[in-house]
Amino acid sequence: MKLPYSLFSRRAFLNSLIGGWVAALGAAFISPLVKYILPPTPEPDQVSLPLAGLKDLAAGSVQGFAWGNKPGLLKKAEDGSFIAFVGVCTHLDCNVTYITEQKRFYCACHKGWYDENGINVAGPPPSPLRRLDVSVEGDALIVRKQA
Amino acid sequence: MSKRLRWVSILTALALASCLMAVILEAGSQDVAKAPPGQPAVKASTGETAAAPRPPRERMAVNVLLAWIWVSIAVLFWLIRLRVREADRVYRLGLHGPAVRTPKDTGR
Amino acid sequence: MKNLRAWFEERLGLDAVTGFLEKKEVPCHKYTILYYTGSSILFFLGIQIVTGVLLAFYYQPTLAEANASVARIATEMPLGWLIRSVHSWSATFMIALVFVHLLGVALTKAYRKPREATWITGALLLAASLASGFTGYLLPWDELSLAATKVGTNLPKSIPIVGAWLTGIMRAGDDVTGDTLSRFFIFHVSVLPLALVAILGVHLFLVQRHGMSVPLEEERKGGKGPVLPFWPNFAYREAGVWLILLGLLVTIAVFFAPGLGPRADLMAPAPEGIKPEWYFLFMFQTLKLFPGRILGLNGEMVAVLVMIAGMGLVAFLPFLDDRPAERKGKIITGLVWAGLAYAVAMSIWSLL
Numbered sequence: 001m002k003l004p005y006s007l008f009s010r011r012a013f014l015n016s017l018i019g020g021w022v023a024a025l026g027a028a029f030i031s032p033l034v035k036y037i038l039p040p041t042p043e044p045d046q047v048s049l050p051l052a053g054l055k056d057l058a059a060g061s062v063q064g065f066a067w068g069n070k071p072g073l074l075k076k077a078e079d080g081s082f083i084a085f086v087g088v089c090t091h092l093d094c095n096v097t098y099i100t101e102q103k104r105f106y107c108a109c110h111k112g113w114y115d116e117n118g119i120n121v122a123g124p125p126p127s128p129l130r131r132l133d134v135s136v137e138g139d140a141l142i143v144r145k146q147a
Numbered sequence: 148m149s150k151r152l153r154w155v156s157i158l159t160a161l162a163l164a165s166c167l168m169a170v171i172l173e174a175g176s177q178d179v180a181k182a183p184p185g186q187p188a189v190k191a192s193t194g195e196t197a198a199a200p201r202p203p204r205e206r207m208a209v210n211v212l213l214a215w216i217w218v219s220i221a222v223l224f225w226l227i228r229l230r231v232r233e234a235d236r237v238y239r240l241g242l243h244g245p246a247v248r249t250p251k252d253t254g255r
Numbered sequence: 256m257k258n259l260r261a262w263f264e265e266r267l268g269l270d271a272v273t274g275f276l277e278k279k280e281v282p283c284h285k286y287t288i289l290y291y292t293g294s295s296i297l298f299f300l301g302i303q304i305v306t307g308v309l310l311a312f313y314y315q316p317t318l319a320e321a322n323a324s325v326a327r328i329a330t331e332m333p334l335g336w337l338i339r340s341v342h343s344w345s346a347t348f349m350i351a352l353v354f355v356h357l358l359g360v361a362l363t364k365a366y367r368k369p370r371e372a373t374w375i376t377g378a379l380l381l382a383a384s385l386a387s388g389f390t391g392y393l394l395p396w397d398e399l400s401l402a403a404t405k406v407g408t409n410l411p412k413s414i415p416i417v418g419a420w421l422t423g424i425m426r427a428g429d430d431v432t433g434d435t436l437s438r439f440f441i442f443h444v445s446v447l448p449l450a451l452v453a454i455l456g457v458h459l460f461l462v463q464r465h466g467m468s469v470p471l472e473e474e475r476k477g478g479k480g481p482v483l484p485f486w487p488n489f490a491y492r493e494a495g496v497w498l499i500l501l502g503l504l505v506t507i508a509v510f511f512a513p514g515l516g517p518r519a520d521l522m523a524p525a526p527e528g529i530k531p532e533w534y535f536l537f538m539f540q541t542l543k544l545f546p547g548r549i550l551g552l553n554g555e556m557v558a559v560l561v562m563i564a565g566m567g568l569v570a571f572l573p574f575l576d577d578r579p580a581e582r583k584g585k586i587i588t589g590l591v592w593a594g595l596a597y598a599v600a601m602s603i604w605s606l607l
Contacts, residue, residue, distance in 0.1 A: 014226065014229065014230070017226060018223065018226045018230070021226070025215070025216065028212055028215050032334040033309070036309060036312075036334055036335060036338065037309070039331075039332055205333070205334070209509055213506060213509055216501070216505055216506075217502055217506075220498045220501070220502045223495075224498060224499075227492075227494055227498075228495075230487065230491050231488065234487045235483075238483070
């Protein structure tokens with residue numbers, strides 16, 4: 001199909017070609033640069049805690065452990081089972097602590113409260129603390145991301 | 148193309164080709180950790196880090212990037228050559244100044 | 256697009272700049288190729304700043320972590336090794352071009368009146384570039400760079416009166432320590448880049464103000480020789496040169512990426528074969544050649560004073576060569592060539 005006239009001038013065509021190709025060349029650099037600037041800091045798939053260290057944990061109390069770069073909180077329930085949370089407040093990422101007398105988790109930054117199951121009960125937190133799966137395997141307690 | 152230009156381009160091509168050969172040979176021997184020049188024969192207990200431990204996938208990505216760079220350079224070079232020739236032509240014809248009076252202006 | 260441009264021009268008054276650029280002309284003669292060196296240096300400086308910032312994202316300038324953080328960049332971060340390699344090679348290319356630029360200006364005597372101030376700013380830029388190279392060399396904190404820095408910062412000690420004090424300032428004390436690293440780091444990433452950019456601004460302003468200089472023989476022909484408009488003729492050619500340089504830089508950076516030596520130990524004996532970066536080799540060799548005592552004076556002191564005198568000669572060349580067109584000018588040209596031959600010979604000798 002032959003056009004009666006050109007859609008754009010030769011000058012415009014060549015200019016776009018140059019500009020476009022320079023942009024494509026630049027784009028080739030962008031992807032690795034972005035990967036460099038935002039490196040992945042993935043959370044671990046699982047963390048193994050030796051049971052021996054947890055024997056002395058009283059029922060109803062909480063012990064911290066390292067969950068990658070974040071604090072993990074391991075709580076021994078009244079019946080002796082374990083539940084684990086990621087101890088990071090769901091509001092703005094401050095670290096939370098467990099107040100044993102009140103049986104609640106507390107975030108000091110904006111006075112957020114979570115109950116003993118990690119459900120947000122007072123203050124600004126919009127959602128419960130993130131749960132982690134706990135299972136006993138041999139002589140170690142394995143904490144995993146929730147399936 | 149003038150004689151001098153032809154010679155310059157032949158020499159440049161030869162130089163680039165020999166560089167390319169050298170780097171290909173160098174790349175072939177890149178698997179072993181490369182010692183920076185002047186390291187003592189008595190080695191410290193802590194070894195040194197290799198320059199670029201590259202997993203095969205990353206290696207391929209780097210080679211692709213390099214190839215793309217050179218292809219782009221060739222294309223952009225050719226386009227720039229067009230522009231330069233045009234700019235030189237315009238200059239030689241004296242058309243690079245402010246627009247001169249065209250026949251249209253005189254109302255004919 | 257046109258409206259956007261008009262918006263900026265109305266507020267920033269860029270017409271002055273664009274108008275000037277449109278009128279700027281570049282003379283065509285045998286040595287026109289030297290005109291490309293300046294902008295190429297600027298190109299590599301830009302690359303240095305970008306890659307430098309990227310490296311500083313993960314580099315940690317402390318005694319304990321410096322070497323480990325560089326190792327992390329080189330091994331863990333995606334393409335960190337390439338960014339480090341580009342930074343290292345771009346430094347080499349840039350300083351090489353600075354020397355070519357210096358020689359080009361010196362041999363075509365472009366520093367003659369009224370361009371003496373441009374030369375002085377250029378000499379300051381040379382000093383800042385070399386200082387950047389020197390300070391950057393310590394940052395990986397490996398055996399080689401520690402030893403090279405110890406030697407390099409020891410040199411000023413030989414200067415009478417102010418020597419020990421100068422070395423003390425460079426090293427943050429008597430010895431090279433973690434404080435030295437901090438000091439070198441802030442110089443390398445902040446003080447020197449700021450100084451470089453500021454002096455560069457003056458340098459570029461002066462270059463535009465006086466226009467491009469032509470060699471003496473062209474000047475003698477009288478009148479105005481053949482010229483090329485800067486925009487778009489010369490600018491497009493420069494863009495082509497930049498593209499080639501970019502390709503060469505990345506290719507060489509990929510295939511010749513630098514390694515990292517073991518972490519520096521302040522108590523360990525010096526390793527074999529220490530040497531500075533290539534641009535200091537000729538000074539290094541000169542120092543090695545000076546005997547311990549000369550005419551009853553400390554040999555090292557004489558050597559350092561000779562080097563400072565040499566730097567003074569370079570910095571004040573336009574004032575020494577006040578009659579460039581006559582015999583004195585020819586002698587000075589010969590001396591410049593001799594200086595170059597000396598530097599090259601010394602550099603090669605130091606590698607043997």
